Amino acid sequence: MKALVLLVCLSVSCFAQRPQPCSSPQMMSGGLSVSTQNEKLLVFAKYSYDAIGKRIRIKELGTYHNDTFHLDVLLLYRQGVMYKINERSRTCLKKRLTEDFHPLAIPQDAALISQAVLGSSSVPGEGVTVNMWTGELQMKKGTAKYLSTVTEFGCVPVSTLFSTDRKGWVVASFFNNIIGLADPQDLTPPAFCKNSQLEEEEGEHLMSFLSLF
Template sequence: MQLLVVVTCLLAGCLAQRPHPCSSPRLLSGDLTVSTQNEKLWTGAKYLYDALGQRIRVMEIGAYENKSFTYDALLLYKERVMYEINQHDRTCKKMPLKGDFQPMAIPKNATLAGQIILGSSSGPGQGLLVNTWMGDLPEKAGKFMSTVTEFGCIPISTVYHTPKFGWMVTTFFNNVVGISDPGQLNPPAYCLNAGVKVEEEEPTDFLSLFLNKL
């Protein structure tokens, strides 16, 4: 009986703990969508995220101002280069990549907005416990609100506010811890001889990848 009381108290203590900022798994892949408040942009993409090698790849299709597009970008932060890959034509555009790698994480100075259950709490497996956080983007570039799972810190959604588009909503789904084909995080052979092209505005992180190409 005493053991039961102790276990019950420990479980109650764990459930009562306040959520803390967290970091997502260092290897992650899945799908995402991005849409904007002004309804000018919608895109769906497959993503690969490697925090160990500081590499990100996004392969997307979407529409901007009612015009469809495809886009395939590989960001290599350790090499400070980005490749825009055209698999159909087997061509690449290579550009400098400014800024430091930003891990998928809830910053330590973020504020907890709340903890909720997605789905239902009526039965086992019917709901997902998530935490929503709010804070400032790096260098005070705007505001963000991110929702991640309580266990594992898997991204669910992130909302950014930007002057150009207003609120941008990114929704993550089909997330998998790990990367089934790590070779997709290396530039194709036909990209290796691509010359470096300097753009007026170069992407610096995952968010600016969507903003600067439009």
């Protein structure tokens, strides 16, 4: 009987330890880099992320087809608009946001590839345990494959590889993440954006970036 109880306990313990799909913190701030295979996009950015209000602020420096650009954009998915903000000139362009909001999370149907340690597991504090997941997402224009890596504890994003036929691979690496918003005002349109008129033009390189969310 004791052997049976021990076997059951071990089985439950093993099942409990198996990584499960998870959701990242609902509010985060940090930095990230993004590059694409087919569209020649390379971006370094600071971001603020609010899954509750479906809002994202991105302040980025990058190159697109060998042209350098600076971009400060506030994405308000519930309103279906994005603001391109220029703090220096205090100007603001309001554009339609057609992409859907995708919270930072591992989908429930994702398949676990493996669990690994980034850094070293030899000494405590020298490494972090991560889980790597893969799967497919149904998008407006077809199916997209993804490979996502998140921390075992907290489900904090580490990297995401996202692939579609048109874009090829889009690669994002997250760093300096904090839980919460470093500056909550980042997710509110500046006062000089109040009278901005809606325009129809969309930034192609921005659409590549939005596919990650």
